[in-house]
Amino acid sequence: MKFGVVIFPGSNCEHDCYYVVESVIGQPVEFIWHQDTSVKGFDAVILPGGFAYGDYLRTGALAKFSPVMKAIGDFAKQGGLVFGICNGFQILAEAGLLPGALLRNVGLKYVCKFLHLRTETTDTPYSNILKKNQLLRIPVGHGDGNYFADPETLKRIEDNGQVVFRYATASGEITPEANPNGSLHNIAGIVNEQRNVLGMMPHPDRSSESLLGSADGKLIFESMVNALVRAG
């Protein structure tokens, strides 16, 4: 089993993801340079948070042209696990590997804080050891995390159970107050139709050890290991 963490120019959570995989869940991991044209040999690929290309244009708009994105697209088509966190989610949405788009936060400001996520489905390689409605305490840190999709797409991903996490209150309710950025339906994370590509704005990489305030994020990485073990 081998994890890969992609480095785009301007990524800044690549070491955080690498650390969690190597030191917290104890799995082999290597960096993947954005100009690489193959992801052969990897079982799961993580697109970390950061500001690829400075996000000076639209978030993810330049990163999707990095050579590695074609390889990752092919890898995803073949069922490989592709996990985008924060800026990684924005890039996956921009590249069309996930439906919808991430708009500017409704508050127009960057927001960094711990909050709660409610698990909406356990039928994904990223949530298979969670329980439905399980609450996770995981922080966000973004300026463009406002999930948007046209009504038809939104209905489709809801009907298919593609919404994996929603922003919730500490008691598990889905309310406007719990929503940090204005995302439709409080959506914090979604998978593609094949369920092997996950994008989420919150940072499990910052909440996988209790000394950082929460170890809930680890459950997502452990679900991935679980899925890969089951897949043999």
Next chain:
Amino acid sequence: MVSEELLTQHNLTESEYQKIVDILKRQPTLTELGIFSVMWSEHCSYKSSRVHLRRLPTRGPAVLQGPGENAGIIDIGDGLAVAFKIESHNHPSFIEPFQGAATGVGGILRDIFTMGARPIAAMNSLRFGPLHKQQNKRILEGVVGGIAFYGNCFGVPTVGGEIYFADCYSQNPLVNAFALGIFEKDKIFYGRAHGVGNPVIYVGAKTGRDGIHGATMASAGFGEDAGAKRPNVQIGDPFMEKLLLEACLEAMQKGLIVGIQDMGAAGLTCSSCEMGARAGTGVELELDDVPQRESEMTAYEIMPNKKKEKEVFDVFHKWGLDVVTVGRVTDDGLLRVRQHGKVVAEIPNGALADDAPLYQRPLLPPKSIISSRLEHYSFLDGCEPAMIESFLSANPDCSRLLKLAVSSPNLACRQWVWEQYDHMVQSNTMVGPGSDAAVVRVKGTKKALAMTLDGPAYRVARHPREGAKLAVAESCRNIVCAGGRPIAATNCLNFGNPEHPEVMWQFSEVVDGMSEACNFFGTPITGGNVSFYNETFGDDIYPTPVLGMVGLIEDLSLVTRSAFQDSGDSIVFVETVNRLVGRIDLEDERAIQNFISSAIRDRLVKSAHDISEGGLAVALAECCYSNFQRGAIGAEVRVPSHLELVKDLFGEFATGVLLSTIHAAELCRRAEQVGLKSYDLGKVGGNRLILNYEGERAVDIAMDELESAWRQGLPKLLS
């Protein structure tokens, strides 16, 4: 002889001009005049402050590098070292708050990574005029936005800081940025141009007009033309700097670099001659090879420009950066600049860097100091006058006073600010903003680093020497309360016009106070920055030294927070026998710090919070609601009957600490053993904060209500 007007433009005096002629043994060219102007500016040369700064302690067992390099360095064991420094970006931040603050963060990060260290934490200390004035809101929002823009994109967590408001900062806000980086201690890089014949390489953004003469601007006060100086503020590019960081660290790891120098306020000139002077070499630059954003720029304009780093081609190209060779190291000790085949400047490196003018400016104690009216309640400084009156009017309703205090500008929750900063990136933040000290763990070890900024300007304005000692003591205590041992500090000395003898007297007093306390606590100053000319229309700001203290926590399990942790815990108040406001007794301070340290080490303490602005009552409230992880928790305490209600509850006796514990009796016994007074005040728990006094409820307020007053304080002022 050059015209008076030309000298004024360059901020050079006639005697300084004469000195230039003596050094060169001829008249300077226009290019040379520009170089001297920048290198001999107050900002670069410390010409008014150097005679005083020599009195600061700079050595200690853990110090690997003191002042004189890009940043100070301390040894933290395990083969690791930490580089850290604080620097001001006050003037640019007034002219253009967003970009001024952003590039201030950029500058201090460069200071750290050009030494080979990866920045792992940033903090900032900010001062603004009162928020009931519209312009100050705009400046605050711009500054906070700029810091967030830069730090978040660069990927360094902004883990703490402080913000205070007072009238004197209305036209002259202060933006002091701190950064700390970590590296292996045998991989330190210095800004030295060694090796005759080595190329001098220039990397980064192309030099443009937007940053020219930033250093000379930082060395003059503001009048009505402040707006006209906007083009002097550099435009920040955190993405570019992030690439530079990665490329520099990679080139250093690969051993490709001999010396490296941040191109700070003075750009290419400053960095070249500093590198040459330190190594005793010369540097020859070919200006035609320096990339320019605007082709019609003259040599003179390029020379003193803010600029970035230089390094080795392959690595930099891999990271998508521009890189050119613009010169080489020579053996003649001269900074030589060529353009269009001609030598346009030729100056002895040593003269530029080391023979800068040195002024022993006159000192004079001021005839009057700020009023003592707020001596006990300095937090009220910067409040609307009506609010101050309301607080000071003999109203004994302490619940109401407490609500008023916690929603006041200087005490209200800063969450509105720090939620905009990424304070968690790099996944090391154990204690983030909103505690006495920030704590980041050191991956690969069981250690953590604690850091704090402290600048009690009101206290320093009242009594510069005592205020400076207080700053050192409080910052050390903050580190101790977090479970750490203070090791070393960096200082940012923000003052008014050094040509005012009263300002120089304040400066000298502050240096003496800081020296005394730093010597006493064994916390040398490893570097920092002086910012003079913080004045507008002739009015000087408060003398505002800001201290950045760094400490080591030997074991992650010792990390202690300021917020109450668990219901049912006892609340113990410990203080020195001498109760002082606005100053401390050094011996007493040592006693209380040693007491806290050993109590934490022996695992007797669950939380520790020092009493500061707003006194005992506000400190209690902060312990209740600053637990961002779990949410607020209540407490019920008994105020000792020998205390006076308003004066002792809100008075800023800077000599006490609040601890929560399940070992109250043991703590009190230990406190008494070392000559401290201690009181078992009551218990953590419930959803109200209740202060009983002589059988009555002096304060009885729902935590929801109190917390909301505290949280809404700043957003309300900004709306």
